[in-house]
Amino acid sequence: MVKEPSLLAQLIQSYARSHKLNRGKQLHAHLISHGVALSTFLANHLINMYAKCGDVYHAAALFDAMPQRNLVTWSAIISGFFQNGKSLEALETFSLMRASGVSPTEFAFSSAIQASASCASLECGRQIHCLSMKLGFDAELFVGSSLADMYSQCGCLVDARRIFEEMPWKDEVSWATMIDGYTKNGNFEEALLALKEMVRVGSITIDQHILCCAVSACAGLKACLFGETLHSWVVKLGFESETFIVNSLTDMYAKSGDMVSASRVANLGSHGNVVSCSSLIDGYVEMNQFEEALRTYVDSRRQGTEPNEFTFSSMIKACASQAVLEQGTQLHAQVIKTSFCMDPFVSSSLIDMYGKCGLVKCSIQLFNEIQHPSDIAWNSMMGALAHHGRGKEAMHAFHGMISSGIKPNHITFVNLLMACSHSGLVDSGLEYFYSMQKTYGIRPREEHFSCVIDMLGRAGRLSEVKEFINQMPFEPNAYGWCSVLGACRTHGDIELGTFAAEKLMKLEPGNSGIHILLSTMYASIGQWEDVKAARKLMRDSKVKKLPGFSWVDVDNKTHVFGADDSSHPQIKEIYVKLEELSHKLRQSGFVPLTASDQHSERIAVAFALMRMPATKPIILKKNLRICADCHSAMKIISKVESREIIVRDNARFHHFADGICSCGDYW
Template sequence: MSNSNQNLVPKPDKLCRVPRVKYLLKNAAKSKSLRHATQIHSQIVTTNDASVSNINSLLLVYAKCGSIDHTLLLFATTPHASSNVVTWTTLISQLSHSNNPSRALACFNRMRSTTLIYPNQFTFSAILPACAHAPLLSHGQQIHALLLKHGFQTDTFIATALVDMYAKCGSMSLAQNVFDQMPHRNLVSWNSIIVGFLKNKLYGCAIGVFKEFIQKTSLFPDQVTFSSVLSACAGLVALGLGKQVHGSVVKRGLVGLVYVKNSLVDMYCKCGVFQDATKLFCDGGDRDVVTWNVIIMGCVHSQNFEQACNFFKDMIREGVEPDETSYSSLLQASASIAVLAQGTLIHSRVFKTGHLKNACVLSSLVTMYGKCGSLFDAYRVFGEVKDRNVVCWTAMIAVCHQHGCGNEAIELFEEMLREGVVPEYITFVSVLSACSHTGKVDDGFKYFNSMANVHHIEPGLEHYACMADLLGRVGRLEEAWRFIESMPIEPDSSVWGALLGACGKHGNVEMGREVAEKLFKLEPDNPGNYVLLSNIYTRHGMLEEADEVRRLMGINGVRKETGCSWIDVKNRTFVFNVNDRSHSRTQEIYEMLQKLKELIKRRGYVAETQFATNSVEGSEEQSLWCHSEKLALAFGLLVLPPGSPVRIKKNLRTCGDCHTVMKFASEIFEREIIVRDINRFHRFTNGSCSCRDYW
């Protein structure tokens, strides 16, 4: 070994130690290893190397390792730490970014009360994110005033932090004000205002600023710009624009970056082109938990529930740990499939992975249990939630309503208001529906009027439809008509549809015809309207007119959706169509139905042949006994253990005759029978239904 080589090895003398500590600190910050940090800490102490700059670096390393406790301890135990503005700034910055906005603010105030220490520009840009994070507009404004006094308003870092703070506190006008007055703006400044508009759901403004940014500056958009703009496109459901942005992303070579990719996949999902989203998702490249969440949600929104569950399994197989969003989306999928066993399995998984505290997960659980037909479990989960937010309350109210417990839904709503939780747009949809199903017209109007007057929520079509239903159900058809005519927004098919249903219920042929004609224009392809009007005519003996409606249906090429029911038995789903004879136990099923028919006839059952729609004269009764939900019931009675509940799902509204039969069956077989039809639950026990025959 030559002499020159030996000289390259650092000597353990005092001169070499200072850079060595700096080097170690840098590495520790990168590796985020708390063990390394504590080792360096003891080295600094034993070698008497506790210079202010080393202590400050170490503070930062502790914070980067995620240990605010170590940071605070070091600050408290270092003499003279509180006499250095950099030390304070480091501490404040780390508190701001570690979910401790109030501690950051307290720290800032303590620093200010320390004489001879004055905040510098770094301190201000460190404290503003705390106000943004809280969010605390009044504190932010105070700090704004303070930094004006110090003359820092032209600093690009500080002004950018101000824009972000005002945006996150919900005041885009103040954010825009600061932005407009900036003498110099860089990429981060532009990104901040774009993100601000995005977060305040002002998607059009976000895109407007983006266009201005492209035209007026020579700066290049980065992944932050693109992911935000794509998110705005998703919010606007602007596929054309989204594709254009996708083009720019490709041109800039940023398509592989995971943030950008996630936003792209999400944009395609939200714009309804799920195929494009899947293609992009499968194209390879980096995927993180958000990529998976986005595609799973995309499946849910495009009704591909099975696929959502499969993606979830793939995600786990690839070693990506699901987070709260994943569980929330998966629960939505299984709520829609409504397999209670699967939902329960996910519940236990959520419990095991410690995600049972998240409000969204809990709300999804409530909804899942509700949609799987278990009001009891939904209530149980709801009862365990500590901090119920409006989402939780709304979920529980909706579940009650779907299960026919309108009174309980309204009581829950009142309880929610008493607890000071502010209701939202969707909350009122469930509350007004509950009023309608319980015939509470006055309460309904009270809540409806409180929307605008008390809660400043503009009623939408869903709410007007509820009100039309509310008046229509109790037979106040003329009032309902006038109510619709007085609407400030154009009534759509859901509003007129509610009134048509009421015309059917109360046998108003004249109004029914008029309403149906409006509906035929609004949605010529919806078979439900033709069927409703035809049924109104049939019940009034106007058979020619009924035939005419059916002919019109044929001319318009509308086909009635065929009834289909399914039932889950031991992790398998069995599907039954109307008149189904394809099941291997068909003979037993029809024998079971025959037996049931004889039993209930002795108890007074009379076939309600008006629900027999597609049959030859004289065989109406027979056709009723081929309805899919009856077939599923018979199969359930055959294979399910005695006493266990029968859970049936149906793709259409359940028919009146089946409803009656289910009531009888629940009594005779001493079983709970739960039928989920297209819009609600029927829970049959001891001969009666939870809907009180009112649906």
């Protein structure tokens, strides 16, 4: 039955509010079937209903069919386009409205400005801003708030702040826009200062959104103490059960390293969700608490929480840091099952994980399967190649990144310089270093200078090391001085080595490696009195020598070995295998440079040869740098046993096969 237009409008409005699209369509069809000519008044309500219910297609079709449109019509369709993610269409319709001679309302202005922000079109936003000033709408609350939000989303925080301060009144939305804008652009201190100013004004009610933005700013600053204050406000105002507040607090505590509070807030048993779960896992990974990260992941899956791309990325990152290949491959299978393979964070994490677990060929294969690699994927690939000493391939990847239009960042150059350092590509590395500022506008950081020191030192170009250090804008960090000391030990520069050791002892007084490098440097040229003095200094300083360990994964279990280890249940069989290997080494002409004690990596590889299938490569990890004796021994073992042996020491990977190491004896 056809009713009065005002009653029909009320009915359509009720369908819009309750999102009853089918009822709205039925009413629309009823009007058409009864030959009711839709007035502009009713058509406007129908456009609004369709847009509110998410059916922007029928809203646009009705708009196009209207013989007459008024200001409300234009505003409704522009808002409808924006609310349904059609920002470009919203801006195009706004331009058509202006071309037809209709002046926008504050609501049309607000939608068009928000559409500009959504498209990240600062130029379009500025043009609409100028028009709003010309027509006197820039002082309207909706328009002003939208302008502040647009400028902050486009990174123009000075303009956002100016608009905010020029507004005749400031409501919760305006303050939230300002705080959120600062937070999203990484200006965390400004976000918290804005919050404090808002509290000082005193006439604004703090809502959930404002608190959420402020907690996120605390997370960015790792400002746990101020975050705890905000947490108390959350409890006081009764927002502690709001999911997005729980997620923000969990993330804040996790980023601050307070995993006890993070776990307590997340409370997976009652209102845990994938966001808080991912924050917890990421926090545990950053704190190197791999077992806790794994437990959280398993518990969340048991409770029915499906992982997202961030969950997988964090878990794969954990596997990479621990070099646990079995768990990493299991996660890879789950990633494939849940169709997250093409996510840039997940795919990059997998590339990194396989690289750090020794299977760089898998990293390359995964990278080649990505149609349009992101900067993260390129950096992960270059990092994997660098750790495996494949410098020329890393250089090739860098040029591929540039030619594909991806801009390098500081991480790109760390990986690239490290790759050149481990491959002896010094001249190329220096070219890349000096191109950072000149060609790509990237100011070199401390880590880039350290890479150059390491690169020059490994190549024995110690006079250039001295010159480079003298020209640096700051003193080298501990890594840089350690590279100098290691290079001096290898190439026999006692004066520079002693100077580097003195610098290191001030930076890291508890580092036993300094004393060991110093004493071995003196021993290499027969200065035995200096050797005694270095060892005495180590004893007097009560610095303990870091014991060497090697570990290998066999049958889903990690087996750890120390030098001359006798604790393993199969130690008798292992030493029988070691004696067999020693005999083969002697037959091959191997003469050890040091005492005949069994180093941990040889014990580990003997065990792996006993227990692992002949077709599977042996992958072992070591907490210290592999020594020259063991490096030579591994080359011979790989040949006489016809096995591929992959060793990850504390600097890089070594791939031993058929008597040759991938490092080319340059490490």
